[in-house]
Amino acid sequence: MGLSFGLPAAICLAMERPVILWFKRDLRVQDHPALTHAARLGPIIPVYIVEPDLWAEPDASGRHYAFICECLESLREDLAGLGLTLAVRVGDAVTVLEDLRAAHSVVHLVSHEETGNLWSYGRDRRVAEWARGQGVRWEEMPQSGVVRRLGSRDAWQGARDRVMRAPVLGPVQGVRGLAVASDDLPAPATLGLKDACPLRQKGGRGAGMRALQSFLSTRGESYQRAMSSPLHGARACSRISPHLAFGTLSLREAVQTGAMAPGGRGADWARSMRSFQARLAWRDHFMQKLENEPEIERRCLHPAYEGLRPRQADALRLAAWSTGETGLPFVDACMRSLLATGWLNFRMRSMLMAVASYHLWLDWRSTGPVLARAFTDYEPGIHWPQVQMQSGTTGMNTIRIYNPVKQGLDQDPTGEFTRRWLPELAQVPDAYLQRPWDWPEAERLLERGYPAPIVDPVEAARVAREAVWACRRAHRGDAVTARIVTRHASRKRPRRAKPKAATAQLSLDL
Numbered sequence: 001m002g003l004s005f006g007l008p009a010a011i012c013l014a015m016e017r018p019v020i021l022w023f024k025r026d027l028r029v030q031d032h033p034a035l036t037h038a039a040r041l042g043p044i045i046p047v048y049i050v051e052p053d054l055w056a057e058p059d060a061s062g063r064h065y066a067f068i069c070e071c072l073e074s075l076r077e078d079l080a081g082l083g084l085t086l087a088v089r090v091g092d093a094v095t096v097l098e099d100l101r102a103a104h105s106v107v108h109l110v111s112h113e114e115t116g117n118l119w120s121y122g123r124d125r126r127v128a129e130w131a132r133g134q135g136v137r138w139e140e141m142p143q144s145g146v147v148r149r150l151g152s153r154d155a156w157q158g159a160r161d162r163v164m165r166a167p168v169l170g171p172v173q174g175v176r177g178l179a180v181a182s183d184d185l186p187a188p189a190t191l192g193l194k195d196a197c198p199l200r201q202k203g204g205r206g207a208g209m210r211a212l213q214s215f216l217s218t219r220g221e222s223y224q225r226a227m228s229s230p231l232h233g234a235r236a237c238s239r240i241s242p243h244l245a246f247g248t249l250s251l252r253e254a255v256q257t258g259a260m261a262p263g264g265r266g267a268d269w270a271r272s273m274r275s276f277q278a279r280l281a282w283r284d285h286f287m288q289k290l291e292n293e294p295e296i297e298r299r300c301l302h303p304a305y306e307g308l309r310p311r312q313a314d315a316l317r318l319a320a321w322s323t324g325e326t327g328l329p330f331v332d333a334c335m336r337s338l339l340a341t342g343w344l345n346f347r348m349r350s351m352l353m354a355v356a357s358y359h360l361w362l363d364w365r366s367t368g369p370v371l372a373r374a375f376t377d378y379e380p381g382i383h384w385p386q387v388q389m390q391s392g393t394t395g396m397n398t399i400r401i402y403n404p405v406k407q408g409l410d411q412d413p414t415g416e417f418t419r420r421w422l423p424e425l426a427q428v429p430d431a432y433l434q435r436p437w438d439w440p441e442a443e444r445l446l447e448r449g450y451p452a453p454i455v456d457p458v459e460a461a462r463v464a465r466e467a468v469w470a471c472r473r474a475h476r477g478d479a480v481t482a483r484i485v486t487r488h489a490s491r492k493r494p495r496r497a498k499p500k501a502a503t504a505q506l507s508l509d510l
Contacts, residue, residue, distance in 0.1 A: 018043040018104050018178045020097065022111040023086075024120075026143055026247035027071040028205055029078045031168045033141040038110040039172040045100060045180055046079055048072060050090045055191040057119050059380070061373035062188050063197035063342050069185055070203030071248050078205060084177035090186055093123055094130045101134060104178065109138040112247075115146055115291045115381040118298060144251045145284035146291050146381070153288075153491050160284050164255045200342035200376045201242055208243030212254060215239070215276075216261040223272035227509040230334060231417040233345030238276065241343075241377035241510040244283070255280050279510055287381030289488050297384045298365070301484060302395025304475040308467065309357070313366035320454050321356050322370045324421070327453035329434055330408030331355050333421040340421075342376030346509040347411065349375075351402045353390035358401045358464035359455050364391040377510075385488075392468050395481050396489060399468055401461050408434035424450035 019041045021034060027048075029035060038044050054060065076086045089096040100106055109131060114120055131138040142148070145160030188196065201207065215223075215238040226236035243249040258276055263269070290296050300306050320326045324335035334352055338344040344352070349371070356367040368387040372378045385394075392399040412418050415433045419425060424445065425436060432439035437453055439445075475481055 016042045017107050018045050019108040019110055020044075020100055020106050021046045022097070022109060023048045023075065024111060024114050024247075025116070025245065026112045027068070027075045028248050028250065029075070029082060029171045030205075031170075031250040031253050032112075033143060033169060034110050034112045035175075036169050036172055037139065037141055038108075039175040041108050041110070043176040043178040044084055045087065045104065045106070045178050046084050047087045047089055047096070047100065047180075048075075049093050049096050050088060050183075050186060050191075051093055051123070052090070052186075052191055053092070054119055054123075055193060057117065058369040059117060059372035059378065059383075060193070061378075062193035062195040063200050063373075063376050064378060065188055065191065065193050066196040067200065067203040067242060067376055068246060070207075071205075071246055072185065074204035074206060074248065078171075082171060082173075082175050082177075084175060085179040085182075087180045087182040088185055090183045094126050097127065097136075098130065098134070100180065101136060104180070107136055109136050111138070111140055112143040113140045113146070113148055115287050117380040117384075118294055120380075121294045143247070144287070145281075146287045148291060150288065150292060153487065153489070156288065157281075157491060160281070164252055166252070168250070168253055168256055195373070197340070197342045197376065199340050201239060203242070203246065203248065205248045208240060208248040211239045211243065212249060212257060216258060220261070220272050220276065221265065221269050223509075224268065224275045225272075227275070227345060228347045229411055229417075230337065230345050230348045231412060233509065234341075234343065237345060238510050239343070241379070244510070245377045245379040251280060251283065276510075283379075283382060283510070285490055286385045287379070289385040290381040292487060296388060297380065300393040301385075301388050301488070302393060302475065302480060304395065304471055304480070305393040308393070308471055309361055309363040311363055311365070313362050314360070317360045317454060318362055318366055318370075320451070321352075321360055321362070321367065325451055326355075326360070326455075327437075327451040328355070328359075328404045328457060329418050329422055329425060329436060330412060331404045333408075333412075333418040336421040337417070338371075338374050342374065344375075348407075350386075350390050350400070351404065351407050353387060354400060354402045355404055357391035358468070359404070359457055359460040361460070361464060364388060364393065392472075394484065394488075395472075395475060396485050399465075399472065401465055403461065404457055405434045422450065424448040 019038050021038045021044050023046065026032060026034065055065065072088065079086050097109065114124065128138060142163065145163045147156060147159060150156060188194065219235055220238065222236045226232040240249055240254060244251055244254065255277065258273060261273055321335065324332035324339065326332055331352065334344055334348045353367065353371065356362045357364060364387050368384065372383055388394050389397045390400065408418060415430055418433055425433060428436050428439055436442055436445055
């Protein structure tokens with residue numbers, strides 16, 4: 001019989017190479033494929049990197065950072081429950097990862113795939129180059145239905161649905177960790193950030209779960225019919241979008257938890273739950289667009305629209321739109337509400353972008369960052385494809401020019417939402433609230449500081465419509481348009497009669 005020489009467990013652990021688990025937009029331990037995979041490889045060093053250069057980007061804001069800081073506190077507690085210690089490091093990702101590699105002889109890095117902005121795309125390419133140069137194996141795990149290096153959209157929907165049907169992963173048990181030194185979270189001012197947005201939603205796993213559970217137990221009943229209202233949508237929508245954006249909830253958790261919501265509550269409830277699932281699917285659909293074509297953040301999807309609008313924005317129009325001072329009451333109310341709360345229902349987001357692009361004739365590269373900074377739930381993979389869609393620069397989607405007066409009359413018929421955010425209009429009669437310039441006593445508004453409309457909404461829409469449709473007619477049916485449709489259009493066929501083409505533009509209310 002041969003001899004077997006065992007080593008004490010502590011010595012075996014010391015001989016194992018630790019693995020870095022890099023958290024990014026996945027701030028949870030539940031249904032976390034990267035954590036599950038890392039646990040099989042060896043002792044884990046969980047790390048979150050605060051990257052000052054990322055926070056200097058024009059799409060970053062203090063409200064994002066404040067939300068993430070709350071998520072990190074929740075994540076720290078959940079990791080501690082597993083016996084792991086979260087290390088927060090401040091600096092360039094490559095520098096931080098190299099320091100950890102050198103100090104702890106790391107040969108394995110695990111993270112989730114990230115569909116981020118162009119800055120994070122460039123950073124990940126630098127990390128990949130570093131990993132190859134240092135002999136570090138970097139494994140990126142999918143965490144949604146987005147497919148990296150997708151060859152064709154033809155089978156995408158089925159692949160996405162299979163991911164959503166796979167079992168939700170529970171927190172790993174018996175995981176081993178290696179505690180390393182951690183930095184303090186920088187103060188927002190240190191990163192050049194302001195605007196923490198006191199009325200925004202709070203971050204953290206618990207807040208995300210409470211939002212999802214309350215939606216699926218009570219709030220969701222009116223979802224399908226109330227989501228277009230800026231007044232009622234704030235309660236009727238699930239409000240889980242920032243938690244999906246920063247990963248305190250996984251999309252698969254939301255899909256499967258929603259599918260298990262009790263039925264038998266009537267037609268309104270059934271329609272609302274179907275709509276909720278459809279929006280979750282559209283979320284992956286739009287993120288796949290940016291994953292396939294990162295340059296969507298920087299260039300018009302169809303090059304025919306480059307130069308259609310001035311790249312140098314009209315400073316007065318941009319400032320008026322950005323602060324809710326256009327003189328178009330419903331537009332201004334929506335913008336002020338968004339700036340104060342960090343959230344707005346999707347139809348009104350679409351209207352804000354469309355008014356900026358058509359009535360004010362501002363290039364989406366000037367207005368897109370303004371909205372990105374304002375949305376607590378900013379998700380690059382949704383934001384930039386939608387910004388282009390609402391601006392009419394994709395070459396394939398229906399051109400949708402909202403009438404801001406009609407939207408106010410339709411979506412705020414009592415005027416309650418408009419008056420809440422525009423106290424200057426308190427004395428304007430209901431009949432003139434959405435077009436106060438027609439009120440016989442309109443000059444009185446000037447005494448209260450509300451501006452005259454910056455453009456004539458009817459004439460501005462006419463001019464924009466002619467210009468955009470002329471461009472559309474010029475490229476209709478060309479090879480570039482065909483390529484865009486093949487690469488980015490949905491393949492899923494509707495079960496019922498085909499809806500209006502614009503419907504897909506309004507399908508992301510969460």
